[in-house]
Amino acid sequence: MKKKFNLKAKTQRFRAWRERPREVAPMSQEEHECLNCHDHYTGNYCPRCGQAANTDRFSMKVAAENFAEAYGMGERGMFRTILDLILRPGYLILDYLRGMRASYFAPFKMYFLLAAVSLLVTHGLNITGHALHDDSKSVTEGMRQEHDNGRTSNTTSTLEDNFPTKVQGVTVDEEGVHSSFEEDYPMESRIYSIIYNTLDKIERFEQKYPSINILLMLMLISGILYLFFRHSPNIPDLRYPELFISLVYIANMYTVYSIVFDFFSLTKFTSYALFLTIIPLKQMSGFSWWRTILKTVVAFTIMIVLLVAFIVLAVLAAGFFVKYHG
Numbered sequence: 174m175k176k177k178f179n180l181k182a183k184t185q186r187f188r189a190w191r192e193r194p195r196e197v198a199p200m201s202q203e204e205h206e207c208l209n210c211h212d213h214y215t216g217n218y219c220p221r222c223g224q225a226a227n228t229d230r231f232s233m234k235v236a237a238e239n240f241a242e243a244y245g246m247g248e249r250g251m252f253r254t255i256l257d258l259i260l261r262p263g264y265l266i267l268d269y270l271r272g273m274r275a276s277y278f279a280p281f282k283m284y285f286l287l288a289a290v291s292l293l294v295t296h297g298l299n300i301t302g303h304a305l306h307d308d309s310k311s312v313t314e315g316m317r318q319e320h321d322n323g324r325t326s327n328t329t330s331t332l333e334d335n336f337p338t339k340v341q342g343v344t345v346d347e348e349g350v351h352s353s354f355e356e357d358y359p360m361e362s363r364i365y366s367i368i369y370n371t372l373d374k375i376e377r378f379e380q381k382y383p384s385i386n387i388l389l390m391l392m393l394i395s396g397i398l399y400l401f402f403r404h405s406p407n408i409p410d411l412r413y414p415e416l417f418i419s420l421v422y423i424a425n426m427y428t429v430y431s432i433v434f435d436f437f438s439l440t441k442f443t444s445y446a447l448f449l450t451i452i453p454l455k456q457m458s459g460f461s462w463w464r465t466i467l468k469t470v471v472a473f474t475i476m477i478v479l480l481v482a483f484i485v486l487a488v489l490a491a492g493f494f495v496k497y498h499g
């Protein structure tokens with residue numbers, strides 16, 4: 174009985190702590206002389222040149238901080254921001270949107286740093302010591318090979334061999350003469366090659382710039398989520414760029430979890446971590462759990478429907494293009 178009461182009190186204290194904005198340490202009233210420009214002042218930074226008041230002589234610690242700074246990790250906000258992303262992600266985002274910028278590591282900078290760490294971990298810096306995801310053939314790589322086979326070899330393997338079973342066999346005419354799919358179905362073949370080329374280009378871009386690709390995805394997702402979260406109890410007038418920045422932080426939260434899971438080779442959990450993104454959305458909006466989940470599910474359903482519609486339109490457009498321009 175007593176234990177339960179304590180737990181409840183602790184939970185309540187944790188919740189109150191989570192929701193309160195970060196407190197910035199009070200400013201010291203000590204007078205400093207700037208070691209760079211010799212101005213006298215009170216405060217943490219020189220008002221004339223901006224050098225920090227606590228500029229110490231070089232020690233191993235200072236040297237290490239200097240080194241870390243060269244890689245964009247010098248700010249102490251980095252670890253606090255990671256901790257906050259785990260313990261109070263939505264409230265961190267609220268702090269940030271309401272103007273507490275200096276207390277937190279900037280979202281984009283953090284995004285690219287975490288992406289680099291994640292890459293290291295999936296490519297071998299983990300407890301197994303080798304790359305986690307084997308570089309299995311991608312969709313268009315498979316298609317590319319089929320396509321090349323169809324074009325280059327004039328003996329056995331043609332494009333038709335690799336086509337869906339529905340059209341296979343049709344190309345063998347009554348005399349049993351083996352004619353090529355491209356000759357019998359010039360239009361379908363052209364549409365196929367246009368779609369294949371487009372997919373191939375998209376995939377090459379994704380492989381070359383995975384971070385940019387995810388940012389573009391986040392732009393799309395925030396566009397749809399915006400319809401459902403622009404008026405919420407905590408932010409009645411959310412702007413689209415604000416939601417986009419929030420999603421970058423949410424992506425950072427996901428990357429932190431995935432780095433930890435990947436490091437211990439628990440790759441199954443990495444995809445489950447996607448569900449955790451509901452937590453910051455709930456905390457920052459102030460909607461109830463069920464409302465947040467409902468809104469998110471509807472938003473993602475709309476997105477999938479739009480993507481399918483877009484693909485259908487693209488196939489139709491390719492069809493029209495081939496019909497009227499050959």
Ligand SMILES: [Zn+2]
Binds near residue numbers: 209
């Ligand atoms: Zn100064």
